[in-house]
Amino acid sequence: MRFLSRPWRRVTLITHIVSAGAWIGIDVMVAVLVGVGWFGPDPGVRGLAYQALGTFVVWPMLTSGLICLISGVVLGLGTKYGLLRYWWVAVKLALNLLLCTLILVLLQPGMDEVVAYGRELPRGTTDPDTVSSLFFPPAVSLTTLTIATVLAVVKPWGRITRRRSERRAVDRVAA
Numbered sequence: 369m370r371f372l373s374r375p376w377r378r379v380t381l382i383t384h385i386v387s388a389g390a391w392i393g394i395d396v397m398v399a400v401l402v403g404v405g406w407f408g409p410d411p412g413v414r415g416l417a418y419q420a421l422g423t424f425v426v427w428p429m430l431t432s433g434l435i436c437l438i439s440g441v442v443l444g445l446g447t448k449y450g451l452l453r454y455w456w457v458a459v460k461l462a463l464n465l466l467l468c469t470l471i472l473v474l475l476q477p478g479m480d481e482v483v484a485y486g487r488e489l490p491r492g493t494t495d496p497d498t499v500s501s502l503f504f505p506p507a508v509s510l511t512t513l514t515i516a517t518v519l520a521v522v523k524p525w526g527r528i529t530r531r532r533s534e535r536r537a538v539d540r541v542a543a
């Protein structure tokens with residue numbers, strides 16, 4: 369099925385690339401805020417970094433991830449690539465779904481604790497576990513999004529399913 373006309377394919381592709389770029393940018397911002405939270409110059413600045421991280425990051429990140437997912441699915445379904453026809457598309461679909469799930473299941477639930485810790489930090493308090501494991505979200509997400517970008521550009525591994533003409537040839541040989 370190739371229902372996307374040329375102009376619509378362009379619009380969808382631009383949306384897809386911009387949302388992927390925004391997602392990567394938000395991950396970089398998370399890495400910076402975590403860095404300031406850990407190594408910032410004084411407890412006041414470190415506390416503010418944690419409060420910003422816990423308050424502003426998750427929903428924009430999830431929104432860009434979902435826009436990337438939806439535009440990617442439309443591109444897949446609306447072009448020759450399909451959703452489960454080429455390995456590079458199927459793997460990207462799995463990675464995008466995995467990251468959005470991790471945002472909701474692992475990252476979002478800990479954010480209230482991060483904000484509370486940010487508020488308490490200038491008064492002196494011990495790190496909760498959520499804060500010491502904050503290295504992982506930007507590291508995992510940036511690595512995965514880089515892999516997805518490489519897959520999008522290189523388009524490796526070929527098809528999952530055979531072309532119809534190839535299937536007919538195989539059937540003919542078998543018969």
Ligand code: HEM
Binds near residue numbers: 439
């Ligand atoms: C995981 C996050 C994703 C990132 C970072 C990403 C990145 C990109 C980039 C940079 C391109 C442009 C490549 C080029 O024009 O050479 C692209 C194209 C594409 N992406 Fe994604 N993508 C992601 C998720 C997805 C998903 C979930 C799907 C579908 C299930 C998908 C399907 C496609 C398709 C079919 C194209 C080619 C569109 C065309 O040439 O018309 N992507 N992607």
